[in-house]
Amino acid sequence: xxxxxxxxxxxxxxxxxxxxxxxxxxxxxxxxxxxxxxxxxxxxxxxxxxxxxxxxxxxxxxxxxxxxxxxxxxxxxxxxxxxxxxxxxxxxxxxxxxxxxxxxxxxxxxxxxxxxxxxxxxxxxxxxxxxxxxxxxxxxxxxxxxxxxxxxxxxxxxxxxxxxxxxxxxxxxxxxxxxxxxxxxxxxxxxxxxxxxxxxxxxxxxxxxxxxxxxxxxxxxxxxxxxxxxxxxxxxxxxxxxxxxxxxxxxxxxxxxxxxxxxxxxxxxxxxxxxxxxxxxxxxxxxxxxxxxxxxxxxxxxxxxxxxx
Numbered sequence: 001x002x003x004x005x006x007x008x009x010x011x012x013x014x015x016x017x018x019x020x021x022x023x024x025x026x027x028x029x030x031x032x033x034x035x036x037x038x039x040x041x042x043x044x045x046x047x048x049x050x051x052x053x054x055x056x057x058x059x060x061x062x063x064x065x066x067x068x069x070x071x072x073x074x075x076x077x078x079x080x081x082x083x084x085x086x087x088x089x090x091x092x093x094x095x096x097x098x099x100x101x102x103x104x105x106x107x108x109x110x111x112x113x114x115x116x117x118x119x120x121x122x123x124x125x126x127x128x129x130x131x132x133x134x135x136x137x138x139x140x141x142x143x144x145x146x147x148x149x150x151x152x153x154x155x156x157x158x159x160x161x162x163x164x165x166x167x168x169x170x171x172x173x174x175x176x177x178x179x180x181x182x183x184x185x186x187x188x189x190x191x192x193x194x195x196x197x198x199x200x201x202x203x204x205x206x207x208x209x210x211x212x213x214x215x216x217x218x219x220x221x222x223x224x225x226x227x228x229x230x231x232x233x234x235x236x237x238x239x240x241x242x243x244x245x246x247x248x249x250x251x252x253x254x255x256x257x258x259x260x261x262x263x264x265x266x267x268x269x270x271x272x273x274x275x276x277x278x279x280x281x282x283x284x285x286x287x288x289x290x291x292x293x294x295x296x297x298x299x300x301x302x303x304x305x306x307x308x309x
Contacts, residue, residue, distance in 0.1 A: 014148070014173060016221075024071040031058050038079065038093060043101045046072065050104060065104055072103045112240030113250040113282050125234040132206050132219065133227045135193045140245060142186040144252030144268035146173060147245040151206055151218045155199045158182070158190055167269060180267050221245075253280035257287065 031049055032041070049058070053071070056062035075098070082093035119141055126134035139150050145167060152171030159165070159179075165186070169177040190205070199205065208214035208223070225244050232239040240247045249268070253276060256264045261273055270276040 013175070016148070017173075020070060021074055024074045027053070027058055027071060028075060038082070039095070039097055041075075041079075041097050043098065046098060046101060069103055069105065076101075076103070111250060111279060111282065112243045112247050113254055114240060114247045115251070118237055119248075119251075121235040121237050122228070122231045125231050128234055129227050129230045130209075131196070133231060135189050136206070136224060136227075137248070138189040139186055140248035141252065142183045142189075144249050144256075146249065146269065147221050147224060148173070149269065151221060151224060153205045153218075154202050155194070155205055156201050158187075158205075160187060160191065163187060172269065174269070174271050176269075176271075178266070178269060250280050250282060254282045254284065257281050 028049075029036075031052065032045070050068055050072075052058050053068050054062060054065070076096075079093060079096050079098060083091050083096055085092045119137065122137055123134055126137060136150060139145070139153075140147065143150070143165070149167050149171045152168060153165070154168075157166040157168065159182075163182055163184075164179050165182040167178045167180070169175045172178070193205070197205075199207075204216070204218040206219045208217050208219050214220075228244050229239065243250075253264065253268060261277065265271070265273050265276050268276070270280075
């Protein structure tokens with residue numbers, strides 16, 4: 001756990017990721033036992049764990065493949081770490097028992113998105129939920145950034161004159177700082193918001209409403225999730241199954257399928273272009289129709305009428 005807090009460049013991993021590591025460790029040790037020797041973590045025992053975890057035997061409630069996938073990825077990461085740590089010239093772990101084990105993937109992963117009609121409906125009731133919510137929705141829709149990055153914004157991250165936003169490494173999943181252009185809609189929403197909620201410098205744009213308990217801290221993702229759920233309830237709209245704020249990120253990526261993928265990845269904060277294309281950009285009725293109806297333009301040289309003439 002101590003060594004797992006850091007990325008290869010020495011920067012800290014995000015708090016949510018560290019909480020996932022802790023939970024994964026508890027689940028694995030509750031099933032295998034804290035004293036289980038690593039060589040006994042054979043593929044057949046891991047496969048049994050996958051089945052028990054899915055059925056709810058391990059924790060008392062069933063889970064989807066994505067939760068199991070995350071835990072086993074962390075387990076293999078810990079084993080890889082042990083192979084690279086030496087004591088008296090010898091690695092802590094000489095052989096990786098799960099080196100060839102393939103972590104099960106989701107057959108039908110839930111990757112819902114939202115549409116413009118849903119956004120409009122949520123914005124209509126946003127102010128009834130909380131004054132911050134409409135701006136949070138507009139930023140999620142217009143920047144494509146993760147909720148944690150949006151909540152972590154401070155006023156000196158916004159360059160109104162240059163039309164740019166600085167996304168900080170300490171609120172980024174990949175721990176990278178990026179300064180990218182901001183849309184006109186995002187800047188206008190922030191300018192209006194600043195009139196009602198003044199702030200400068202290192203002041204959070206979205207300070208937590210309970211500052212006595214969360215002094216100097218921004219709104220938590222749990223509170224932002226509650227606000228969005230409440231907006232769905234008030235609007236009468238159906239909440240996407242298996243997603244809340246991340247559905248806006250998929251919407252943003254999908255709307256930009258026709259643009260250069262490298263630029264989309266840079267603007268939205270993706271390091272891996274394949275992840276952007278496979279997990280975020282979704283097929284749509286309109287684009288699918290254009291694909292199946294596509295007809296390759298005929299060249300004049302191949303036109304039999306032209307050739308005959």
